[in-house]
Amino acid sequence: xxxxxxxxxxxxxxxxxxxxxxxxxxxxxxxxxxxxxxxxxxxxxxxxxxxxxxxxxxxxxxxxxxxxxxxxxxxxxxxxxxxxxxxxxxxxxxxxxxxxxxxxxxxxxxxxxxxxxxxxxxxxxxxxxxxxxxxxxxxxxxxxxxxxxxxxxxxxxxxxxxxxxxxxxxxxxxxxxxxx
Amino acid sequence: xxxxxxxxxxxxxxxxxxxxxxxxxxxxxxxxxxxxxxxxxxxxxxxxxxxxxxxxxxxxxxxxxxxxxxxxxxxxxxxxxxxxxxxxxxxxxxxxxxxxxxxxxxxxxxxxxxxxxxxxxxxxxxxxxxxxxxxxxxxxxxxxxxxxxxxxxxxxxxxxxxxxxxxxxxxxxxxxxxxxxxxxxxxxxxxxxxxxxxxxxxxxxxxxxxxxxxxxxxxxxxxxxxxxxxxxxxxxxxxxxxxxxxxxxxxxxxxxxxxxxxxxxxxxxxxxxxxxx
Numbered sequence: 001x002x003x004x005x006x007x008x009x010x011x012x013x014x015x016x017x018x019x020x021x022x023x024x025x026x027x028x029x030x031x032x033x034x035x036x037x038x039x040x041x042x043x044x045x046x047x048x049x050x051x052x053x054x055x056x057x058x059x060x061x062x063x064x065x066x067x068x069x070x071x072x073x074x075x076x077x078x079x080x081x082x083x084x085x086x087x088x089x090x091x092x093x094x095x096x097x098x099x100x101x102x103x104x105x106x107x108x109x110x111x112x113x114x115x116x117x118x119x120x121x122x123x124x125x126x127x128x129x130x131x132x133x134x135x136x137x138x139x140x141x142x143x144x145x146x147x148x149x150x151x152x153x154x155x156x157x158x159x160x161x162x163x164x165x166x167x168x169x170x171x172x173x174x175x176x177x178x179x180x
Numbered sequence: 181x182x183x184x185x186x187x188x189x190x191x192x193x194x195x196x197x198x199x200x201x202x203x204x205x206x207x208x209x210x211x212x213x214x215x216x217x218x219x220x221x222x223x224x225x226x227x228x229x230x231x232x233x234x235x236x237x238x239x240x241x242x243x244x245x246x247x248x249x250x251x252x253x254x255x256x257x258x259x260x261x262x263x264x265x266x267x268x269x270x271x272x273x274x275x276x277x278x279x280x281x282x283x284x285x286x287x288x289x290x291x292x293x294x295x296x297x298x299x300x301x302x303x304x305x306x307x308x309x310x311x312x313x314x315x316x317x318x319x320x321x322x323x324x325x326x327x328x329x330x331x332x333x334x335x336x337x338x339x340x341x342x343x344x345x346x347x348x349x350x351x352x353x354x355x356x357x358x359x360x361x362x363x364x365x366x367x368x369x370x371x372x373x374x375x376x377x378x379x380x381x382x383x384x385x386x387x388x389x390x391x392x393x394x395x396x397x398x399x400x401x402x403x404x405x406x407x408x409x410x411x412x413x414x415x416x417x418x419x420x421x422x423x424x425x426x427x428x429x430x431x432x433x434x435x436x437x438x439x440x441x442x443x444x445x446x447x448x449x450x451x452x453x454x455x456x457x
Contacts, residue, residue: 068332139207155330
């Protein structure tokens with residue numbers, strides 16, 4: 001393994017959150033392109049040698065995570081907590097924000113047909129959505145968008161990875177670029 | 181019957197309706213937030229039967245007519261808010277950030293925008309809304325599946341200094357309360373403290389002295405009275421007389437979890453405690 005790949009592994013191991021290419025380049029004191037190559041080398045090595053961890057791209061960054069097939073063993077030690085535990089109403093509201101952002105509370109309520117204030121508060125509290133802006137219209141309604149934490153929680157590299165509903169409906173796999 | 185010189189209640193009612201119309205028209209209040217059905221029903225009830233005096237009857241009639249007109253304005257404002265918006269005039273003109281951001285991610289999921297033809301009738305609008313809602317429900321289900329699949333990949337657990345300190349002070353966490361779940365407990369505490377910060381009673385009340393046994397007893401009593409799962413956040417908010425007492429009660433809950441008197445469950449993003457069976 002090259003020194004750069006080993007350095008990437010060390011930095012990513014010591015950091016619990018995804019790191020962007022820029023952050024890694026700054027940490028290593030290397031060009032971004034060089035870091036990209038090192039990350040590719042690290043990813044290949046982890047995959048080919050059957051390691052228990054893998055390198056994934058998530059929330060516009062890179063992160064070392066455990067492989068899904070060892071989840072059972074892991075769960076007995078740390079529990080499964082990263083999954084957002086949301087009510088059906090909150091999940092529905094989150095889906096609307098994810099696909100329609102930026103979106104106002106009134107627009108969300110139009111679609112859901114019910115008051116969504118509590119669901120929006122929950123999502124704001126959990127850091128899954130945030131205020132995008134206030135529209136320059138009467139009442140200055142607040143518009144919401146998803147956060148980087150949303151991408152992290154759902155294993156998405158970016159919003160571009162939100163697949164069209166039709167594609168999901170046809171049985172396409174999850175968006176996160178991971179292997180079992 | 182109104183006292184001499186006092187304005188009848190139904191005239192006050194018209195003034196109130198007018199105020200509502202002004203607030204809705206100015207955008208101060210979103211029409212969707214106003215329960216117009218109740219407002220108008222109360223107005224109709226307020227007018228009641230016409231007065232017997234012919235002069236008063238004439239005033240009553242003109243006021244009732246005006247009230248009906250204002251009520252119809254209010255309904256119209258709400259209807260406009262509920263109906264699909266026409267194509268925005270600024271679309272495609274500026275190439276600004278908002279226009280770019282307005283494009284839904286992952287394709288057109290709603291089916292209400294970008295329609296060449298205006299809906300022919302209300303039923304058409306309703307059908308489209310129902311379809312859009314159905315698709316978002318499906319999107320929510322698929323997002324949940326995505327979260328489930330992704331949760332099987334765990335990142336390295338970041339150590340929490342607070343959790344480590346609590347563990348050092350209170351002793352090791354029980355087997356069924358792993359550090360990760362304890363982390364959620366601390367998050368719940370932070371939320372409660374945030375909520376109580378705004379409460380006057382918490383800001384001004386004198387800080388009470390702590391009696392550890394009393395705090396433990398209060399938590400036990402609340403759980404026993406409920407006879408089932410108790411929302412942890414609600415328990416802390418309702419039981420605490422002061423912000424610092426929130427922390428005392430929280431530590432009492434932790435202790436009871438640690439010694440195995442209580443157990444912890446999570447549902448709909450909330451933490452619930454109950455007696456261990």
